[in-house]
Amino acid sequence: MSDHARSEPLSGAGQPQMPGGGFSDVLRRLGESDHERVSVGAILEAFGDRAFGALLLVFALPNALPMPPGTSAILGAPLVFIAFQLMIGRAVLWLPRFITERSMRREDFRTLTEKVIPWIMRLERLLKPRAQWLTTPVADRFTGAACFLLSLILFLPIPFGNMPPAAAISAFALGMIEADGAAIAIGWLAAAGSFGIMAALWKVILAGIHTFAGPLLRLFGL
Template sequence: MTEHHAAPKVSELLDQIAARPGRKVSVADLLETFGDRAFGALMFVFAAPLVLPMPPGVSALLGAPLIFITGQWMLGRRTLWLPKALLERTMSKSDFRSLTEKLKPYLGKLERRLKPQLTFMYNPVGDRLTGLLCFVLALIVFLPIPFGNMLPSLAIAAFAIGGAERDGLAAIFGWIAAILSIAVLWFFSRAIWAAVVAFFSTLAGMLS
């Protein structure tokens, strides 16, 4: 992810999109506005809302683009490609403004604190590994796991905004959140599997 610190901030670009004429905002509009910052900016825009509790189905809606974006980051693509079906996805301008208004207070605080530091975290090998991790996290986000997408989304958002500002501390935070999210998911998956096994064992005992 090659980003330029002197470029407009992500919050400023979101304001530009919200100020455009029209009643709807498409993914294509976002891709056009963010330009060469599309990887980090779009990852943040799609992941950050999922850090908060969302209605059922939202994780699948936002998770699908995340899978495409993180997959291409993992493969080392320099420019982002999205299928036409995703590019044509839209939301109303009022919903977009509501979403950005919720994001901007947190995004503004992050942008004031983030700066290029520990940039050794960003290199071709590190970017591929981070892309692979984010791809796995995006798959988890896409799954209908109650509250199971909050920590993975936080990790993706940290990697995204850290990459946009070349801030290695954000990347370190992203790795910590990713490890915690995978550990939590693993813990609950084992508990669920144990409950299923216990249920069928009890049922078999009753029938024998």
């Protein structure tokens, strides 16, 4: 299996249609394959020459829903690489072999897709090309920067803490796929909310450390 994956040049309005069926059809076929495990490389190969938005959605949307433990560890790593390359304006997507070889059991992947596909189908009915100044190659770089920071937050071991950033990345991805600036705007609002939640959480953690560590420091005269 190749450790390289290619995509079309970055452009919200100029992204290609998905061959071999719609977005949900590709996911469904992966879940119904006869392989014991579904790897990241197999997912990338199934989508072929797709837009960055399609790949971001594949790896982000499952993390926005209640999923089996370990899902974010498998699907989160590709998000970091994809978002970073989107941020720097790469026209060709590359993922290292240690990511493409990561996999999950086919049964777990099928469970994942059964939860994700209905959401994708509902969302696609709401999307349409509009406000495309938010889907230009330059705008994609800012979107990539936001997705990169959100993907880093997604890795933090916080119960349900991966859901807000994953939802924001999913909104960005849908906006890129459908050239829908309204979805991109929703992504920015969700990203701001995710950053706000993290800032509040760190404030609570630091306050807790100060509360419990203060007496110990005074005890030792520090």
